[in-house]
Amino acid sequence: MSYCVNCGVELDRSEKACPLCGVEVLNPRQPYDDQAPRPYPKRLDPIYARINRRFTAAVLSIILAFPGVFCLAINFILDGVLTWSLYVAGALALVWVFLVPYFLYSKPTVIKIFLPGVPAISLYLLLIAKLQGNDSWFLTLAMPMVIVTCGLIFLNIVLINAGKISGFAIPAAILVSAGLLTTGIELIINFDLTGRLQLGWSLFVLIPTVAIAAFFLAAARRQSIREEIRKRLHL
């Protein structure tokens, strides 16, 4: 039997390093044996955590599927075709796409959750267009708006995750994005109506958002200068 040279804990033959303090076990009389039975299961907690996450995913799936299937069944029994229930089922499927993968990934990231949502939103809009029997707005209005909105959200997520934007720059970036989104939506609508890329009312949104963002950036800069002075003067 070995004892840890650092903390004195009793060590099993299967231990390569002390389980308490991590100091390597060196006992020439009883070398490390990787075949020896381990005194405790090392991977128990992650497995339990994963089972819990899968269980939550399964429960959420059932909760979301039940009203969907119920509506589809009622709609089909009453009308013989699927009409209004497809809106409900589609919306529930959309919620599923955004909610459940969070519990299925062992390491969920915003990008992993967000990216599959983009085609899901597009498909739901296409479903609405097909159900209405008029899908002319889908390619000219809906898709450009989805691309602009998701592109701006994605850009913000990537820049914040990479640490390129932090502190006061985050509200500034979100404000500028909101302004750009409004401008983008106006351009898309005007192009659909007149065939020309015209800007009008959205400038009344863009200009204030850029001004407020500039104020945030100035505040952030002033704060960092103040902190720098405080540090140098040891205040």
Ligand SMILES: [Zn+2]
């Ligand atoms: Zn130790």
